[in-house]
Structures are given as structure tokens and as C-alpha cells.
Amino acid sequence: MRILHTGDWHLGRQFHAVSLHEDHDVVLAQVEEAIAAYAPDVLIIAGDIFDRATPPQTALRRFNDFVRRVGATSGTAIVLIAGNHDSAAQIGMMGVLADPDRSLVRGPLDPEEKPLLLSDEHGPVAISALPFSFEFAARACYGNDDISCPADVLREQVASARRHLPDGARWVVVAHAFVEGASTSEGERPLTRAVGGIETVPSSVFEGAHYVALGHLHRPQAVGAEHVRYAGAPLAFGFDEEGHDKSMTLVDLAADGSVTTTPIPFVPRRRIRTLRGRLAELLAAPEGSDDLIGIVLTDETPQIDPMKRIRRLYPNAVQLAYERNATAGEQRLREGRVALQRPQEVIVNFVGFVREQEISEAERALVETALGDMVVAGEDA
Structure with missing residues (x-):
């Protein structure tokens, strides 16, 4: 069984007030190209399809057009779940008219987590899609007032999914969670509404699954075990992700349940970069760039209207700081961390x-x- 795993598209998102519509068009086209080139049996989108619960109409159209094109040009099934940025009800409605033999769309929680069943020459594969949910909704769904953290929510979901597994089926779990030990980025929203709440879950909660397709964290990575993986986001959404490679993950599930994973790189329309130097030096560059730029000026004295002048070369310069100020802030942060010890x-x-x-x-x-x-x-x- 071949799986293409992606997630955290955040359609409708901006980067410091700069539209990413065309950037999203480029990466969605690359997902379609990967489907055409590798012919996966199923495409998994592991949550945060949209950047907010009420996405702009352009984002909704972009996603609907993508799904229609995949359905019309390939035999690839689609599994998708709501993430913490999505409206569970809206995602759930997308599955009302979907073909139940070729898709599994999960928005709100369901006490009976039934899988999508696919088959290959080695037998059945059950794909359980576990949408993100806050604790209060899970308590109501499962009738369990002891649910108090994201790990409790996932334990209930996994237990429900396990009850519906056919004998002998290989098992794929799709979830949107923060697994212990994973690396984060600055653009990720907390998964618990409790002040000081513990939002991480142990990878052991997925025991028995042959592959776990995770969403939420934006860096591609395995966590806890090689078969528990984040595909990561297709675009960088913060300057802390500068220089990070972005990819989707091609997963080959063997007859014995073992997996082989291959990253398929995304090539972004624009990069996120930080430029450092004196204003005069930056303005003397032979040519500009359409990249998303952060500027750090090393001038000792404030410059006149620096951002306006810089944007003549770098129209998508979105952030400016003086190195002397940034250095002082970093020093105060280091001192604060030492003090806490x-x-x-x-x-x-x-x-x-x-x-x-x-x-x-x-x-x-x-x-x-x-x-x-x-x-x-x-x-x-």
C-alpha cells in the first residue's frame, strides 16, 4: 500500500500581512504532481487544512478545486481530518457527499471511530482518521468526565478505533497532536485551553499502529519511533523556519506492516530569508528579490525611513530590527533564563x-x- 502523507497547509494564511495565495497554489500543484508521478493509493491530509475556523472564500475554493482535480485525474483515495485551526463542523460537512469507498473525512468526534478500508495484494489496510478535539467536546462525546488533557482525548479515540479493526488488517492512524519529544516552530498554536495544561501525548498511545500520520507540528520528523511521523507544513510560516527543508512523505506499507518512508521535497515559490548589514550596503545590492525578507540593520544610529527604501529592492520585506536592539533583547532573555535556575x-x-x-x-x-x-x-x- 502506498500512502502520500501531508498536512498543515494553513490555506488562507498570511506571512506578516503578505498574501500566500500564489505560494499555496505552487505547493498544491506539487502535491498533484506527486500523485501523478507516484500513484499513491491514498492521500492523507493530517489537519490544519485552513488557517482559521472561518477561512476566506478564496481558500475554500482553492481546496475544493484541488479535491475535484485529484478525484477526476487519479484513483487516489483521500483521508483528511480537522486540525486545531479548522472548524470541525465545516470539515465534517465536506464529507457528506463524498464517496465512502474512496474517502474518509472526519471533523467532529464520533464515539465509533470506523476506518476507511482499502486493500492491496497483501490484504486489507484500515485507516483510522482521528480529528483534533478539545477536552470539553471529548468529555461530552465519550461520556467520560475524567478527560482532562489531549493525551486523554487521543486514548479514547484510539480505543474506539481499535474496536473497529478487522482481523489481520494493517493499521494506519491519522491524528493531529503534539507528540512528546518532537521539535516545534513558532507558528504552532497550543492544543489545550487550560492555563499551564500539558498538551503533549506519548507516542505509546498509538501502540499497534503500523504507521501514524501526524499533523500539527511544521517540521518533517519522526518522533518516538520511525513509523510515527510528521510530514510538516509545505511552507515556512515564521522566520525561525528559515532554511528548513519542507516536504511531503511517501510511505510504502509492506505486507508485514513495516514501512519505508521517502521525503518528496517542496520547492517554494518564495523563500524566507534574513538579510543583515548596514542600510547603505543592502541598498547597493545589484538586484532585489521577491522573497519574504526580514532585515537586521547593523548601523549604529537610526536610519531615515529604512523600510520604505529597502522595499524598493525587496517589496516583501516584512520585518526590520537594529542588531544592537536585538542583541540587548537576547541578552535580557538569557539573563532571565539563568535567573530562573x-x-x-x-x-x-x-x-x-x-x-x-x-x-x-x-x-x-x-x-x-x-x-x-x-x-x-x-x-x-
Whole structure:
């Protein structure tokens, strides 16, 4: 069985107020080219199809046109789920008229997670599509008031899906989650609404699955095991993703359930880049660029109207900072992190600031004792 795994398209998203419509057209065309070249049995879109619950009409049309073209030009089945950026109800409605033998579209939760069943020369493959859901909706769906975190939600979904597996079927799970140990990017929204809530889930929750097609995190990566993978987003959505390779994942599922994965690179229409230097040096460049640009000026003094002048060469320059300011901010951040490693000093300094006088030695000893008791309690827990 051959699977093409992608996700986190975020159709309708902008990059610092710059439209990405044409950038999305380019990567969607590359998905279609991969379908034509590799003839996968199924295309998996692992959530965050849209960037927000009420996407613009242009994003809806772009996705609907893509699905129609894939259906008309290939025999590839489609499995897609709602992510945390999507409207579950809207995604669910997309599956109302879909062919149940060639598609599985999952928006809202269902207490009975029935798979899409496909077959190859080695027998059946069951694909369970587990849409993202917040805890309150999962408590109502499964009648379990003990659900308190994303891991609890997924355990209920996986348990329901497991009940519907045919004997001897190889099992593929599609989910939208933050698996422990994975690398993040700045553009990802938290998956829990609880302040201080734990949003990660262990990879062991997917025990028994032969391949786990994940969405949510934007970097292509395996986590916990080689068969538990994020395809990543097709585009970079933050400057922290500068230089990162983007890809979709081609998965070949063997008769024994083992998988071979091959990244298929995306070639973006524009790159995300940071340019650093004095304003005069940047303006002296022989030619400009349509890339999405962040500027870091090394000038010692403020320059006159720098962004307006830079945009004559780089019309998509979207961010400007002076290196001296950025360096000072990074230093304060480092100092703050170091301070957090000495909590007693943080407390002492805070109390002294509020009182406008230093705390006494007796009070300092009380702070040390209280922190020591907390450490002991944590070790005993």
C-alpha cells in the first residue's frame, strides 16, 4: 500500500500581512504532481487544512478545486481530518457527499471511530482518521468526565478505533497532536485551553499502529519511533523556519506492516530569508528579490525611513530590527533564563523591589527552607 502523507497547509494564511495565495497554489500543484508521478493509493491530509475556523472564500475554493482535480485525474483515495485551526463542523460537512469507498473525512468526534478500508495484494489496510478535539467536546462525546488533557482525548479515540479493526488488517492512524519529544516552530498554536495544561501525548498511545500520520507540528520528523511521523507544513510560516527543508512523505506499507518512508521535497515559490548589514550596503545590492525578507540593520544610529527604501529592492520585506536592539533583547532573555535556575534569588529580588529594601537574613532562610521542602515534595511525588 502506498500512502502520500501531508498536512498543515494553513490555506488562507498570511506571512506578516503578505498574501500566500500564489505560494499555496505552487505547493498544491506539487502535491498533484506527486500523485501523478507516484500513484499513491491514498492521500492523507493530517489537519490544519485552513488557517482559521472561518477561512476566506478564496481558500475554500482553492481546496475544493484541488479535491475535484485529484478525484477526476487519479484513483487516489483521500483521508483528511480537522486540525486545531479548522472548524470541525465545516470539515465534517465536506464529507457528506463524498464517496465512502474512496474517502474518509472526519471533523467532529464520533464515539465509533470506523476506518476507511482499502486493500492491496497483501490484504486489507484500515485507516483510522482521528480529528483534533478539545477536552470539553471529548468529555461530552465519550461520556467520560475524567478527560482532562489531549493525551486523554487521543486514548479514547484510539480505543474506539481499535474496536473497529478487522482481523489481520494493517493499521494506519491519522491524528493531529503534539507528540512528546518532537521539535516545534513558532507558528504552532497550543492544543489545550487550560492555563499551564500539558498538551503533549506519548507516542505509546498509538501502540499497534503500523504507521501514524501526524499533523500539527511544521517540521518533517519522526518522533518516538520511525513509523510515527510528521510530514510538516509545505511552507515556512515564521522566520525561525528559515532554511528548513519542507516536504511531503511517501510511505510504502509492506505486507508485514513495516514501512519505508521517502521525503518528496517542496520547492517554494518564495523563500524566507534574513538579510543583515548596514542600510547603505543592502541598498547597493545589484538586484532585489521577491522573497519574504526580514532585515537586521547593523548601523549604529537610526536610519531615515529604512523600510520604505529597502522595499524598493525587496517589496516583501516584512520585518526590520537594529542588531544592537536585538542583541540587548537576547541578552535580557538569557539573563532571565539563568535567573530562573536560581529561584531563591528571583524571590529575594522581587520582595526587595516591592518593599524597596532588602529582606532580612531570617526571611532569606525561610525562603531557602520553603524551596527545599518543595524539592523534597517533588522527589517524593
